[in-house]
Each structure stands twice: as C-alpha cells, then as structure tokens.
C-alpha cells in the first residue's frame with residue numbers, strides 16, 4: 001500500500017492515460033489537466049516530438065553513468081544559452097551548467113557552489129519552497145515537515161547555528177509598482193539583516209513567483225529593488241525557476257525577463273518534458289568552477305535519455321513560439337476569468353500561472369475557514385465537471401490554475417465555464 005494524500009481533493013483519482021492537456025482515469029472519464037505536474041508537463045502529455053526523441057534515444061543509448069556523451073555536451077550548451085543568449089560566433093558560453101536529476105538536488109548543488117564562492121548563511125522568502133530533501137527542507141516553508149525534521153534531529157543539530165534568514169514575501173500581487181507598504185516592509189527586513197550580517201551571508205535564494213506554497217506574485221519592480229540591495233552587500237542571488245522557469249511565466253528564464261540577473265539559475269520539472277527527471281544549475285564559469293572536481297556525483301544525473309528529451313523539450317519551447325503566446329493568452333484568460341466568477345475572489349498571475357484568492361470572501365462577512373471550505377468545494381466541483389485545478393495556500397483558500405503552455409483556446413474557455421458554473425449552482 002502506498003501512503004495516501006488525503007488532504008488533497010483529488011485523492012482517490014487513478015489516472016491511466018494522458019494526451020496533450022487531457023488525462024483519463026481508470027473508469028475512462030476525461031479531465032482537463034490544469035495542474036500539469038506543477039509545470040513538469042508544460043508541453044502536455046505524450047508530446048509527439050518528445051516521444052519520438054525518447055524512443056530514438058532508448059534504442060540507441062539510455063544510460064552510461066558519469067561518462068561524457070554528445071547529448072550531454074549539446075544540452076549543457078543549449079541550457080547555458082538560455083541565460084547567455086544564443087552565441088553564433090563561438091562554442092564558448094559565458095555560463096557553465098551543472099546537470100542533476102531532481103529539483104531538490106539542483107538547489108543543493110547551487111547552494112554548495114554559492115557557499116564555495118562566499119561562505120555564509122542563506123536568505124530566503126517566507127513561503128518559499130525549494131524541495132523536501134533534508135537540506136532543502138531547511139530553507140523551505142514545509143509546514144508539517146517541521147515536525148519530521150525535529151524527529152530526525154536535523155533541526156536540533158542545526159539549532160543555534162542560525163543558518164538562514166527569512167524575508168517576508170510581499171502580498172501585494174503582480175500589478176504593484178514595487179513601492180507599497182508590503183514591498184517596503186519586505187525590503188526593510190532584508191536591509192536590516194544585511195546591515196548586521198552581510199559579512200557572513202552567502203546568498204539569497206528566490207522564486208520569481210511563490211509556487212508550491214500558494215502561487216503568490218510580486219512585481220518586477222520589487223524584485224529589482226531586492227536584488228539591487230543584495231548586490232550592494234555582495235550577497236549572491238540564486239533564482240529557483242524549477243517551477244516558474246521554462247515558460248510558465250511566459251519566458252524561458254523568468255528573472256532575466258523581469259530585468260534582474262541572478263548569479264545562479266536553477267531549472268527542473270519542465271526540462272524533462274514530463275518524461276524524465278532532469279534539472280540544471282547555471283552560473284558564470286568562474287563561480288561554477290569554484291566547486292572542486294569530484295565534489296559532487298549522482299548516478300542518474302545527465303543520462304543520455306534525459307539529456308536527449310531535455311534537448312527536444314527546449315527545442316519545442318522555442319520552435320512553437322510559446323513564450324509570447326503564453327503571456328498574451330494568460331492575460332486574456334485572467335481577464336475573462338475575473339468577469340466570470342464571484343467579485344469577492346481576486347485573480348492574479350503571470351503567463352500561464354494563475355491563482356484565484358478566496359481570502360477576500362472572509363472580508364465580506366464569511367470566516368476564513370469558510371473561504372477554505374468554499375475553495376475545497378470549488379475544486380471538487382471542477383473535478384466533477386472534468387477539470388483538475390490545484391487547491392493551495394497556507395490557509396488552503398487559493399486555487400492555482402496551471403495548464404500546459406500549449407493548451408488550446410477552446411480548453412481555456414471550457415475551464416472558465418466550469419469554474420464559473422460553481423457560482424451558478426451554489
């Protein structure tokens with residue numbers, strides 16, 4: 001027996017097939033997949049080009065631990081170019097790439113490299129999520145896993161060492177000008193920490209939008225302010241784009257598109273096209289070279305199958321001109337959704353990452369646990385109508401809508417109709 005996920009409205013669903021933006025359960029019922037593996041399936045299920053690449057590679061060479069192979073070097077170059085821009089002149093990229101297999105491992109590697117360059121503590125956002133390995137759980141808002149960390153003694157062994165500092169993530173949303181009270185308060189906490197600890201702070205790890213912990217968005221202006229501040233103290237910046245990079249926010253690298261350049265970018269999920277786990281850390285050559293040879297290894301990292309699928313995934317993301325279409329269609333989707341659901345719900349987002357925040361319902365006389373109950377019922381209603389959306393947020397009163405980047409317009413419209421029908425039957 002596997003361990004259950006009884007906190008999830010989708011608990012009990014058993015899926016047996018996926019194609020494009022649709023999943024089928026064991027009884028043959030179809031669902032529009034507006035969760036899409038939290039961005040692991042950004043190109044939809046069973047994309048024909050990804051399947052063809054995987055099949056070819058499987059029959060050629062699937063695995064060879066540690067060794068170099070052409071798909072690995074080709075992928076390292078392509079991933080570096082996502083940050084450097086395509087360099088037609090030479091094969092020498094400005095950045096270097098470290099390939100790994102999961103998101104949490106890649107975050108740990110970025111952390112180690114940052115530490116090798118500048119030892120010290122880590123800064124992170126409240127509500128950030130960087131994985132559930134023992135190290136990444138320590139810099140994540142993992143809620144219930146605090147208890148687990150206590151149990152295994154990790155927290156106890158780290159106690160007193162004050163390994164990291166937590167900066168509040170502003171709750172003002174994507175449209176803010178970056179100068180509101182929330183943004184100022186967040187910057188003030190960061191400045192205060194840096195005034196006292198700049199000498200022994202290594203890096204800040206950021207998500208360009210909070211993913212797993214509730215789909216919260218802040219403006220580019222806020223991020224630029226924060227990154228400028230960190231730089232002025234010599235603190236390195238790690239952008240964890242495992243969930244929000246590679247198209248989710250309408251750009252391949254969300255931080256660069258937003259006008260702030262991190263020292264390290266971490267990618268995962270979507271890089272493997274929903275077929276093979278693969279992740280990457282990208283940073284300047286000089287910084288990346290600081291991690292000594294032989295310091296890291298991982299059995300399945302950068303295997304030929306994963307590299308070949310990742311190469312094809314990047315190529316599809318570029319070829320299908322998805323980025324511009326994701327930004328434009330995402331904005332239109334949110335505009336239409338706003339007009340179709342209760343006025344007490346706030347809709348926010350960027351690209352194809354959209355959230356409905358129900359907390360405003362409690363300001364209208366409902367209690368906040370009512371907002372959570374309504375959110376639960378709404379997700380269950382959508383599921384009944386064949387639409388999968390994700391219940392999220394600390395108080396579980398937010399609904400994240402995460403379609404594949406190539407989801408057809410008709411499916412987007414259908415999702416809006418299903419979501420709005422909840423308010424008609426209520």
Ligand SMILES: Cc1ncc(COP(=O)(O)O)c(C=O)c1O
Nearest residue numbers: 102103104129130131211242243
């Ligand atoms: C921003 C972010 N970082 C790290 C991770 C961890 O990735 P993985 O589950 O592949 O270890 C996730 C997973 O959801 C994530 O969203």
